[in-house]
Amino acid sequence: MRNLVRRKAMTAAKDQPEHHRLARTLSWPHLVALGVGAIVGTGILTLIGVGADRAGPAVLLSFVVAGLICACAALCYAEMASMIPASGSAYTYSYAVLGEIFAWIVGWSLILEYSLVVATVAVGWSGYAVGFLKGLGIALPEFLTHGPTADGRFGINLPAILIIGVVAWLLMLGTRESARVNSALVVLKLITLALFVAVALPHFDPANLQPFAPFGYGSTPGEGGVKFGVMGAAAIIFFAFYGFDAISTAAEEAKEPERDLAIGIVGSMVACTLIYMIVAAAAVGALPFGRFSDSAEPLALILREIGQGGIATIVAAAAAIALPTVLLAFLYGQSRIFLVMARDGFLPRGLAKVSPRGTPARITAATAAVVAVLAALTPLDMIASLANAGTLCAFVGVAACVLVSRRRDPDARRPFRVPGAWIVAPLAILGCIYLFTSLQAVTQWSFLVWNLLGLAVYFLYARRRSGLTRS
Template sequence: MRQRSFFKRKIFVQQSNHQVHLNKSLKAFDLTMLGVGAVVGGGIFILPGEVASKTAGPGIMISFIIAGLACCLAALCYSEFASKLPVAGSAYTYSYHVFGEGIAWILGWSLLLEYGLAVAAIASGWSSYVKSLLTGFHIEFPKVISSSFNPSNGTYFDLLAFLIVIIIGILLSIGIRESTRINNIMVLIKMAVVILFIVVGVFYVKPDNWTPFLPFGFNGVITGASLVFFAYIGFDAVSTASEEVINPQKNMPIGIISSLAICTFLYILLSAVLTGMVSYKQLVGISAPVAFALQYVNLNWVAGFLSLGAIVGMTTVILVMSYGGTRLIFAMGRDGLLPKTFAKVNEKNTPVKNTLIFAFIMGIIAGLIPLNDLAALINIGTLFAFAMVSLGIFFLRNNKELPTAGFKTPFYPVIPAISFILCVYLMINLPGLTWLSFIIWFVIGIIIYLLYGRRHSVLQNEK
């Protein structure tokens, strides 16, 4: 009887040795735009007001720095893995080579939570912004299909949220090269809008609004860092593109690190200008704080541009997170841990069936469940993945079967250790209900692995 092991590891082979693989077409600029496209979205347009008003005050600037630091350290670890293991699947694939199949499944299952729910959550926010914009043109959707399932309010399904996920799924099924061209244009537009707010808003900053700087104490800043972490989620989706990157040893680290550096810089500046224009006390209950700040100082024309930028920004997040999710499912299907149908590709080596199934399921979730109920779960799944990737660097360096060339995390072993500790610390500061939901998701994943994945695993069934 064939022996099956929870910790059985993969031996690295070049992607050309796979019967099914993806085409190499992405460069460093494409990766940077994918990263910025994934990160700068709903978080930057929605979160700063809520976190500043209830948790961190003007100290939200420090919250963004702490969350950004955690991501930057994790990004260095991701970059080393991505340059040495240029195969689709991100942290899932990395764990398969250093920890073994069981841990890889747990990481993949956690990442499905991140990518899938991020798509649904941002689609819900996208729908709210579009409906607000349409209301300005006196266009109203029937109440029944205007919002998520809530019979007491007379709403049953958010049709716009469903449709944007489906449209993005169709775009991705055409091909990644075509998708990245559209993504690059949208990313440049939303960056221009964010920079416009910073440049115009800085002239309306009143330093008195930054006093007191830490109204909720430093504990509020730390809790704020755990919450604004949602605004950084997505840069790791860049690593799922490894198999489709030209010269991944060079371009993967450039794409991951540069996209995160750009986003961190923009977040800190935006939160500083926002809390300087308007007192944090006035941001309570404001769902679009950046637009509110502009209207507060009578810059309505800029607020109009900002709404458009928010819609474009969230569209790119849906695109990149959908891309990350479909490539993760592709890798798990190719390994046999999910049904093989998820690893089938067309003549352009695009996993069309996988992409459309993912879009339909996430579209339904986006249509039924509101953003607030989705966002909390995303953070913990991502932080768990970041922590495991950081820990994995220690195993990667000791694994003689893997390539030694490529990017190396600087100041080893200090940076991987700090990254791991910081991610775990941020996880501890998340609400208890989030932990309970994550544990339930974790248990479901283990059951699926034991009943299906372990039996159908390509690695476990090798002769």
């Protein structure tokens, strides 16, 4: 038992071997842009349709619920990131505070989160890209625009594979270069959403909000195990808000991590919550939710339905250009988490080697190959839901780290402190657990199976290769 809960002392980035050391090139504006780029993406551009299908116009409340829970989790991340300015996000914090077995479970869940988020966003981007090409009169073969479907149709999502390859190449090119591209695309994305609101808001019709909550306010099982209602939709809409945790993976590349990480996490979360509420209100007010709920490009569809086909083409094009910022942020974050796990011996140590440009090129390429297969062959709602389960586990872990560290070492230096920690952190834990119970049963069982597999890997392989075991 002592080995299972042994904790890892955090090593300063400067103390890492040179071939494992990342270059410090990011300031707080880069981190805010990274957070906004990660948060504002598939959730509002694609999954708003899925959420409306499950909650109706009350999807607005689903955004509020998911946003509040994520805000509590974001504050916990900000405190831990300022205390432990090292790459690895929730995995690193759990290793330092809770112990090795908890770190492994959180890290294993983060593998699920980041891999499936990248795959989900790639599939969402593919929907917009295909729609944009159709608007130009270019039609790809139907079987190359989606993965295998529930009704037995075969397909392979070629656009999703291509965009993952492009983003991976950009990340391997260099962190500063990819950050600059990300910042420019974030600005384009925000302009696109502002354009949608400006055009859709004048068409706001209060009648489209009635009935407001046709499926209720809780979480009601429906056909195929899908959960309906405000909380059922919040469990899937939750995907729209996280992304700020990717900022915490940039700790070893931030110029002043103790200050910049907290600014990036809290700043991006506040900005994105406001953006989401405005866009969601404009969407459900402009068109009855049933007419866009099953679309792969709901915002563009809404614009076409209200007679703004030209603007719809612009929005689809901008989404196709700007959505890769989410891919970039999460593929970036995942490669850094895998880098730390490789340093700790949980993954092959050779993957921790960085390129002459100071980027973990090997592990970025390996990660891109895995998520490309997922994106090519998996339906959007299934992978988004399962990604949420992995994220909820990580958020619970970080909130628990705040409480345990406050109790164990109350006088430790905390450049950022969660206000009302003994209220905020438990709210984050309870909220995440409730959202997990609101996920469909197949997602819950899949997550359980994934973690049982992870525990088997830990006891049969990773535990013996752990850096703490070796030392």
